[in-house]
Amino acid sequence: MSKFIRSHNGVLYIEEVSAVELAETYDTPLYVMSENTIRDKYRVLSETLSRNFDSHRILYSAKANTNISILKLMNKLGAYLDTVSPGEIYLAMEAGFQPDRILFTGTMVRDDELKFVLDSGVPVNVDSLSELRRLLRIQTPEFLSVRINPEFGAGHHEHVITAGRESKFGVWEREAIKAYAKAKEAGVKRFGIQMHIGSGILEVEPYILALQKLLEIARKIHVELDVTFELIDIGGGLGVPYRPGEKALNLDVLFDELSELFKLKVEEYKLGEPVFAVEPGRFLVCEAGVLLTRVNTVAVKPYKKFVGVDAGFNTLIRPAMYGSYHPIVVANKMDKPPTETYTVAGPICESGDLLAKDRRLPEVEEGDLLAILNAGAYGFSMSSQYNSRPRAAEVLVKGEKHELIRSRETFEVLKQGQRVASWLR
Numbered sequence: 067m068s069k070f071i072r073s074h075n076g077v078l079y080i081e082e083v084s085a086v087e088l089a090e091t092y093d094t095p096l097y098v099m100s101e102n103t104i105r106d107k108y109r110v111l112s113e114t115l116s117r118n119f120d121s122h123r124i125l126y127s128a129k130a131n132t133n134i135s136i137l138k139l140m141n142k143l144g145a146y147l148d149t150v151s152p153g154e155i156y157l158a159m160e161a162g163f164q165p166d167r168i169l170f171t172g173t174m175v176r177d178d179e180l181k182f183v184l185d186s187g188v189p190v191n192v193d194s195l196s197e198l199r200r201l202l203r204i205q206t207p208e209f210l211s212v213r214i215n216p217e218f219g220a221g222h223h224e225h226v227i228t229a230g231r232e233s234k235f236g237v238w239e240r241e242a243i244k245a246y247a248k249a250k251e252a253g254v255k256r257f258g259i260q261m262h263i264g265s266g267i268l269e270v271e272p273y274i275l276a277l278q279k280l281l282e283i284a285r286k287i288h289v290e291l292d293v294t295f296e297l298i299d300i301g302g303g304l305g306v307p308y309r310p311g312e313k314a315l316n317l318d319v320l321f322d323e324l325s326e327l328f329k330l331k332v333e334e335y336k337l338g339e340p341v342f343a344v345e346p347g348r349f350l351v352c353e354a355g356v357l358l359t360r361v362n363t364v365a366v367k368p369y370k371k372f373v374g375v376d377a378g379f380n381t382l383i384r385p386a387m388y389g390s391y392h393p394i395v396v397a398n399k400m401d402k403p404p405t406e407t408y409t410v411a412g413p414i415c416e417s418g419d420l421l422a423k424d425r426r427l428p429e430v431e432e433g434d435l436l437a438i439l440n441a442g443a444y445g446f447s448m449s450s451q452y453n454s455r456p457r458a459a460e461v462l463v464k465g466e467k468h469e470l471i472r473s474r475e476t477f478e479v480l481k482q483g484q485r486v487a488s489w490l491r
Contacts (some may be wrong), residue, residue, distance in 0.1 A: 067393065067439055068103040068353040076401035078356075078437050082466040085358055085397040089435050092459050092470065094360040095377035097446050099131075099471075101139060101464040103354035104442075108143045111304075111346060114317045118325035119342045125169055127302045127347025128154045130443040135462050135471040136351065137161035148302070148345040152182045159186070169299075171213055171260065172197070173235055180204055191260050191299070193235060198245055202252045210249050211258030211297060212237055216279040236261065239283050246287050257293050258340075259284050262301025266348065268312065270320045273300060277327055285335040294338030300324070302345035306352045308440055309391045315349075348443040355442020357382055357458075358397065359421075361434040371408050373430050378412025378419045380452040382438060382445050386418045393439040394422050402428035410436065414453050446472070454480050 070081050078085040080098050088098055108124070115122040125148040126140045132154060138161045140147070147158050147168045158168050165187035172179065173193045177200055183190055184205045191211040192198045198212075215236030237245050246257065263276045277300055287293050305315050328342055359381070363374030384390035394410060396402065404426035412419040421438065430436075449457050456475030461468055 068100060068106075070100045070103045070106070071353075071356060071439070073400035076399065078395060078397035078400055080356055081463045083463050083468050085356065085437055086435060088461060088463075088468060089358045089360065089397075091468075092461055093474065094358050094435070095375075095381050095458040096358045097441065097458055097460040097472075098356045098358060098468075099133075099136065099351070099442055099460065099462050100354045100356075101462055104136070104139060104350055105143065107350045107353070108140075108145070111317065111344075111349065112144075114321050115342070115344070118321045119328070121339075121341045123297070123299075123341050123343040125299070125343055125345045126350060127345045128158060129447060130347030131351045131355070131445070132157050132447055133460055133471055134161050137163070140350075141167075146343075148347075149188070152179050155183065155186055155188055165189075169211070171262075177204065189258075191258065192237075192245070194237060195241055195245055195248075198248060202248070206253045208254065209256040209258065209296070210254045211260050211299065212242065212245050212249075214239070214242060214259060214261045214280055214283055216261050216263065216276045216283075239279075239286075242283050243287055243290050246291055246293055250291055250293065256296050258297030258299060259287075259295055260297070260299035260301060260343075262345065263303060265303050266305040267303040268305040268307070268315045270316065270323060273320060274323055274327065276300070277324060278331075281327070281331040281335065281337070284337055285331075288335060288337055294336070295340040296338065297343055298328070298332075298337070298340040299343035299345065302347055302349075304344070304346045304349035306349060306440065308393070310393075352440050352443035355440070355445055357438040357441040357445060359436050359438065361430055361432055361436060364430055364432055370424075371406060373408045373410045373427075373436070375410060375412060375421070375436055377421065377438070377458070378414035378453075378455070379416070379421075380414055380450050380455050381412070381458055382421065382441060383448050383450070384444060385421050386416075387448075392422065392441060394425055394427070395437050395439065396428050396430060397435040397437040399428045399434065405429055413455070451475070451480060456480065 125146040127148045141162050149155050149170050168188045170183045170188050171191040180201050181204050189209050191213050193213050213236045215238050261280050359375040359377035365372040379386040410422040459474035460472035462471045
């Protein structure tokens, strides 16, 4: 848990604001983001990279949390942006990012989407030979990067492993030289190379093995085509602990080892003077987020005790989709010992709408406030209106200040964009 999220007098505080006060002010379910947690995470990562690399770049992975206030904060902190859709580029520009500080890495991209990206002046990191051919028919950019599949991946769940034999992502080694040759022949002058092996990684070794393979592929491209690289991007995936007993990723060890390998091989392979880039999303925003949800039901069944709350997998889908574990506390009973075992269920009409199973908590009563921790990444950004339930509100906290940064949806939003067919009017 973030040092800015703590217990005080039996109540959970997010920075200097009581979770109980926030729930009463803004209603629930409610996503709350701690600005100082994000600032602290960014500082730690930036300082670690600065100690190890002459030139580095942090590209915040926008898909983790695309709230414009969060994007504006990242811009102020000096981050670049990793985007995966035209919509993310649109939001990035609304937040004040200049096109040259955005990188687009899409997959299965339509031609009109490629044209939007190129017309926006955003650099592209192509995901396949098909995408490359179609991009070059539209326009030849001055700079181009290629996403490489280093042939193995890592991550907290099979759905987030983004490299290897079963992955849809990236260009394989045997096609890499062909991709760069095609780009160079078309007139591309400047190059990058990128990989992304997965999400929620807490070990150092997968990054070392993947970077070794990426640099070896870069060497072959250089030898064959006399290409050097302005950018070598290892992607994201920096994990954070969710479950009890999980150890945090050791950034010092990770980047000490990566920098030693990077500097040695860049010089040995004559790859140029590339910027070392990393694409953290979860690492920067996960621990900053708390989902507050009100208990409306306590149901004792023959074999289980259920706590029913007003947030479901429409609000936070990770437990249902990935089997993910999120720490949960009773925000108004932080000083009470855990005496009961509960399964926490949401209001969605699905058996799988469970936010937590068999958790030890203090005795829970109707009206209590639960706080689901580590909810700042892939929370609201993956939420939906399933069961015709409007999406939650979002609040940003900084010290004693708190402010709404996304309004709670109303029923009116549920019919937005819909039209009744003429023959049914």
